[in-house]
Amino acid sequence: MQPTETSAEAVKRVEALVQEAFAQLPAGATLKFSDGSDHGSCDDAESGLPRGRVFVEKRYNVVPRAGGGWPEEQAIPALVAFWEKQGYRVYDDGRDRRDPKFVVDTPDGYAVIVHGYDRGDHYDFTLSGSSPCVWENGTPEP
Numbered sequence: 001m002q003p004t005e006t007s008a009e010a011v012k013r014v015e016a017l018v019q020e021a022f023a024q025l026p027a028g029a030t031l032k033f034s035d036g037s038d039h040g041s042c043d044d045a046e047s048g049l050p051r052g053r054v055f056v057e058k059r060y061n062v063v064p065r066a067g068g069g070w071p072e073e074q075a076i077p078a079l080v081a082f083w084e085k086q087g088y089r090v091y092d093d094g095r096d097r098r099d100p101k102f103v104v105d106t107p108d109g110y111a112v113i114v115h116g117y118d119r120g121d122h123y124d125f126t127l128s129g130s131s132p133c134v135w136e137n138g139t140p141e142p
Contacts, residue, residue, distance in 0.1 A: 003138050004132075005131075006134065006137055006138040010056040011056050017129045021083075021114065021129075024082040025075055026075070034061045035058075036058035042133035055132065056130065056134075057128070057129070060126060072125070076102055076116065089104060091104060099116060100115070101115040111130045112128070
């Protein structure tokens with residue numbers, strides 16, 4: 001059982017990945033926390049993996065400025081291009097879906113997601129991040 005980042009470090013990394021992604025989007029929007037957890041359980045009785053680890057998950061809404069004409073059609077292409085340059089591995093390429101999404105994994109096991117929701121006359125977008133399983137304090141409890 002190897003040491004990991006702490007859950008506090010995982011929180012910072014998830015938040016940094018989401019902020020990094022948001023910085024790639026066209027100007028004219030803000031980021032608003034939606035939901036998430038700093039301590040989701042990684043325990044799965046059937047996995048055979050060590051018990052007691054946690055993961056971090058955060059979701060944010062991308063909120064266009066009112067009446068700003070935010071270029072929503074540029075959101076996913078901008079992130080795909082950026083994440084490809086970073087060498088992130090594509091986990092789920094769902095750009096062709098009615099509610100498009102694109103999910104990547106970073107080399108250190110984090111996931112970052114952009115998800116669009118078709119509202120008929122516009123799309124709403126979320127940016128999410130999640131960590132791999134970590135020990136709360138970086139090492140397993142004795």
